[in-house]
Amino acid sequence: xxxxxxxxxxxxxxxxxxxxxxxxxxxxxxxxxxxxxxxxxxxxxxxxxxxxxxxxxxxxxxxxxxxxxxxxxxxxxxxxxxxxxxxxxxxxxxxxxxxxxxxxxxxxxxxxxxxxxxxxxxxxxxxxxxxxxxxxxxxxxxxxxxxxxxxxxxxxxxxxxxxxxxxxxxxxxxxxxxxxxxxxxxxxxxxxxxxxxxxxxxxxxxxxxxxxxxxxxxxxxxxxxxxxxxxxxxxxxxxxxxxxxxxxxxxxxxxxxxxxxxxxxxxxxxxxxxxxxxxxxxxxxxxxxxxxxxxxxxxxxxxxxxxxxxxxxxxxxxxxxxxxxxxxxxxxxxxxxxxxxxxxxxxxxxxxxxxxxxxxxxxxxxxxxxxxxxxxxxxxxxxxxxxxxxxxxxxxxxxxxxxxxxxxxxxxxxxxxxxxxxxxxxxxxxxxxxxxxxxxxxxxxxxxxxxxxxxxxxxxxxxxxxxxxxx
Amino acid sequence: xxxxxxxxxxxxxxxxxxxxxxxxxxxxxxxxxxxxxxxxxxxxxxxxxxxxxxxxxxxxxxxxxxxxxxxxxxxxxxxxxxxxxxxxxxxxxxxxxxxxxxxxxxxxxxxxxxxxxxxxxxxxx
Ligand SMILES: Cc1cc2nc3c(=O)[nH]c(=O)nc-3n(C[C@H](O)[C@H](O)[C@H](O)COP(=O)(O)OP(=O)(O)OC[C@H]3O[C@@H](n4cnc5c(N)ncnc54)[C@H](O)[C@@H]3O)c2cc1C
Numbered sequence: 001x002x003x004x005x006x007x008x009x010x011x012x013x014x015x016x017x018x019x020x021x022x023x024x025x026x027x028x029x030x031x032x033x034x035x036x037x038x039x040x041x042x043x044x045x046x047x048x049x050x051x052x053x054x055x056x057x058x059x060x061x062x063x064x065x066x067x068x069x070x071x072x073x074x075x076x077x078x079x080x081x082x083x084x085x086x087x088x089x090x091x092x093x094x095x096x097x098x099x100x101x102x103x104x105x106x107x108x109x110x111x112x113x114x115x116x117x118x119x120x121x122x123x124x125x126x127x128x129x130x131x132x133x134x135x136x137x138x139x140x141x142x143x144x145x146x147x148x149x150x151x152x153x154x155x156x157x158x159x160x161x162x163x164x165x166x167x168x169x170x171x172x173x174x175x176x177x178x179x180x181x182x183x184x185x186x187x188x189x190x191x192x193x194x195x196x197x198x199x200x201x202x203x204x205x206x207x208x209x210x211x212x213x214x215x216x217x218x219x220x221x222x223x224x225x226x227x228x229x230x231x232x233x234x235x236x237x238x239x240x241x242x243x244x245x246x247x248x249x250x251x252x253x254x255x256x257x258x259x260x261x262x263x264x265x266x267x268x269x270x271x272x273x274x275x276x277x278x279x280x281x282x283x284x285x286x287x288x289x290x291x292x293x294x295x296x297x298x299x300x301x302x303x304x305x306x307x308x309x310x311x312x313x314x315x316x317x318x319x320x321x322x323x324x325x326x327x328x329x330x331x332x333x334x335x336x337x338x339x340x341x342x343x344x345x346x347x348x349x350x351x352x353x354x355x356x357x358x359x360x361x362x363x364x365x366x367x368x369x370x371x372x373x374x375x376x377x378x379x380x381x382x383x384x385x386x387x388x389x390x391x392x393x394x395x396x397x398x399x400x401x402x403x404x405x406x407x408x409x410x411x412x413x414x415x416x417x418x419x420x421x422x423x424x425x426x427x428x429x430x431x432x433x434x435x436x437x438x439x440x441x442x443x444x445x446x447x448x449x450x451x452x453x454x455x456x457x458x459x460x461x462x463x464x465x466x467x468x469x470x471x
Numbered sequence: 472x473x474x475x476x477x478x479x480x481x482x483x484x485x486x487x488x489x490x491x492x493x494x495x496x497x498x499x500x501x502x503x504x505x506x507x508x509x510x511x512x513x514x515x516x517x518x519x520x521x522x523x524x525x526x527x528x529x530x531x532x533x534x535x536x537x538x539x540x541x542x543x544x545x546x547x548x549x550x551x552x553x554x555x556x557x558x559x560x561x562x563x564x565x566x567x568x569x570x571x572x573x574x575x576x577x578x579x580x581x582x583x584x585x586x587x588x589x590x591x592x593x594x595x596x
Contacts, residue, residue: 052567090477091553092561094499097571099524099551102502105475127552129479265475346565353567372564431557 025323025361029059031195033355034184035165036172036207038066039079039137041329041344042200043156048352050163056356062165063194065172065186070154071139078138079153080204080228080310081340082262082271084109084246085133087125087431089342100133104155106264107134107238111245112428114407115290116400117252121408122245123421130244132429134264141230141267141306149265175210182324195324196360198351200344202330203311211331216322216362221331222315227272227282229307237296238263247294248428250394250403253284257387258337260428261294268294270304273312273337312337316377321365326351333373336383338430343376383434386427401457406450419446476502478551481544490541494531495555497572500524503548509540520545529572532558 027033033049035042046062053060070077085093085100093100108130112123125131135152161167174185175197182197201207208220233241242263249259257274272285285291292298313334320332328351329344350372351365358364393399403420410418423440426432440446478501481487488494490510500523507518507527518540521527527542532555544550562568 055570088557088561090551091557092568094526094551095497095553095558095561095568095571097524099499099501100477102476102549105477107475108477127479129552130477131551133477349565349567353565375564 024359025364026359027053027058027060027195027355030061031058032061032063032193033196033198034172034182034192034194035062035064035198035200036175036184037200037202037329038064038068038157038160038167039153039200039202039329039344040156040341041202041331041348042066042198043153043160044345044348045198045200045328045352046160046165047156047163048349049355050160050165052352052356054163058356062160063192064157064160064165064167065170065184066157066167067169067171068138068153069169070137070151070157073139073144074142074306075308076138077151078136079202080308081137082228082260082269083135083137083152083264084260084262084429085135085152086339086342087131087429089339089345090131090133092342092345098159100135100152101150101155103150104135104152105133106136106149106267107244108132109134109244109246109262111243112425113245113247113294114404114424114428115247115249115251115294116394116404117288117290118397118400119404120290120293121404121411123407123411123425125425132246134246134262134269136264140265141232143305172207175214177214177324180323196355197325199325199327199331200329200348203313208317208327208331211325211327214322214325216325217319218322218327219318221313221317221334223311224274224314225276225278225309226274226312227270227277227307227309229270229282229304231268231270231295231302232266232305233268233296233302235266238266238268241294241296242268246428249285249288249290250390250400251285251288251290252395252397253281253288255281256285257391258428259285259291261291267305277309313340316373316380320373321351321362321369323362324360326355326360326365326369333376335376335430336380336434337387338383342430346372346376379433379435382438386434386438390427398457399454401460402450402453405457406453409449409453417445419443420450476549478549481505481548481550483544483546485544487542487544487550488528488538488540490539491537494528494538496552497526497529497532497555497558498542499526499551499553501549501551504545505542505548505550506545507540507542526553526572526575529576531555532572 035046042064046064050062109132110125110130114121137153138151170186172184173187176183181193183193185191199211203223211218247261255275260271262269286301295301313330316333320327328348332347334340335343351369354364354368358368406420410421423437426437500521505521508515509518
């Protein structure tokens with residue numbers, strides 16, 4: 001331990017701490033911030049930066065550039081996503097005072113149906129409570145007329161506006177530094193200087209490539225192609241066949257990492273994530289009996305009314321910040337295959353706090369924003385390992401049987417720990433960090449019964465029957 | 472009640488938490504209203520009626536005491552549970568998350584102070 005007399009004086013320490021903690025580039029009264037993109041990351045950033053500024057008595061202006069109108073149905077109003085708001089995010093937002101209104105929640109989800117090549121089982125929320133929200137990012141699929149439901153992204157954007165943000169319905173197509181300050185341009189000739197630019201453009205547009213050309217050290221995230229489509233089934237059919245469960249599929253289809261059918265109002269959303277999903281993989285998936293069994297008529301899956309192949313962030317960006325610039329949400333760091341909106345919340349809030357409380361120089365973001373991103377990126381490495389391991393199991397019928405046997409046995413128990421159910425629940429919902437999920441699998445109460453179920457599954461080949469198929 | 476409201480649905484007069492019981496989560500009203508009552512010597516005193524967006528049971532997050540009041544649904548309501556583990560875990564990473572809870576606690580203390588002054592005035596002390 002350091003001897004006090006050899007260390008610096010308290011005054012010296014405080015001075016150096018203050019110097020280390022804040023730069024000369026700071027937000028002041030009258031500072032102007034441009035947020036490019038009004039998806040979850042852009043809206044969360046604006047909401048929190050204005051809230052923090054108000055608390056410390058700072059008077060700033062926030063302009064959100066967002067050309068999309070989220071109240072329109074079809075692709076023009078949609079930010080292409082499964083629309084699951086994770087259990088942990090729903091709770092954290094409620095603690096923040098942000099309660100997702102029932103008009104935005106298409107369906108509250110209280111359970112998961114796990115479908116494998118050898119059967120299905122149901123996993124209930126630990127408290128048998130609807131703590132997962134299924135939402136539409138826009139106003140709904142193509143062709144949807146009047147609807148009483150609202151879009152999630154529109155709700156978040158309105159929250160940011162309620163804090164004082166201005167929305168400019170413009171696409172930004174140029175950004176450069178002029179005399180050290182960022183300068184934005186849009187195709188209609190509009191241009192403006194700002195004190196801070198926050199890039200929240202996601203990975204669907206190519207805007208982040210423009211940022212790379214600014215040579216601030218930013219390198220975009222790696223992305224892969226995914227697939228989403230919507231089936232119009234009608235409210236009664238959705239309730240009868242999918243209920244309030246999200247249907248997750250662990251099928252032996254090469255390249256497929258995760259597949260889910262999510263019930264929403266009159267529709268069911270299908271989401272396929274994996275290594276560059278293509279039409280062939282979509283067809284193979286839809287042809288499998290486990291998938292057909294989820295639809296009202298297994299012999300005829302209806303035509304989808306809307307579909308897209310959006311990209312997803314699978315490897316974090318490098319250095320998503322510079323002087324007077326920070327990248328939040330998907331164009332920076334996201335969680336692997338899960339809870340992208342939760343990651344947008346975490347990164348945006350960390351960036352907002354940094355800007356108000358510490359400063360807007362590269363060093364400020366490096367010291368106070370990057371740790372939040374780095375924690376997600378580090379956890380994703382464990383996530384990759386878990387998905388690789390999961391692949392091994394997904395490809396073998398006996399291991400699928402073992403997972404299913406153990407889960408069904410746990411779900412039938414009145415009380416006691418449910419290790420396999422909790423591991424699967426957290427893996428599918430994104431409620432816990434991958435690190436936590438991995439730790440849980442090291443517990444003897446997980447692997448002893450699992451080893452037993454593996455042995456039992458090897459000797460029960462004839463037992464490929466559906467287990468616990470009720471909703 | 473719309474099926475899409477988050478949380479658990481409680482029927483009219485159904486107990487959500489009971490005075491004297493242990494607890495490890497807080498609750499946020501998503502739809503409807505709930506009533507907070509305290510039982511003293513066999514009689515019930517109504518302390519507050521909470522609306523959409525209001526929370527209760529937050530004391531269990533900070534202290535290991537039993538619930539200090541009973542909360543019941545007033546009509547049908549939907550109430551979301553927030554686990555201590557989820558919240559405290561996030562507060563470690565982002566202490567400002569507790570700000571909203573602190574602000575509500577602070578306004579409750581302000582109201583209590585006002586009540587105390589009124590009560591003292593009435594008893595003439
Ligand atoms: C198939 C799939 C399923 C998913 N499912 C889920 C899920 O169920 N739950 C979950 O939490 N996450 C899910 N995600 C991830 C989630 O979609 C993202 O993590 C989340 O949308 C990131 O938010 P964002 O604000 O960073 O980006 P986005 O949501 O992409 O928003 C970016 C915004 O920027 C705007 N913009 C772009 N360029 C410009 C420009 N030049 N000028 C002005 N505005 C611009 C766009 O119009 C858009 O509104 C899924 C992703 C995919 C691909």
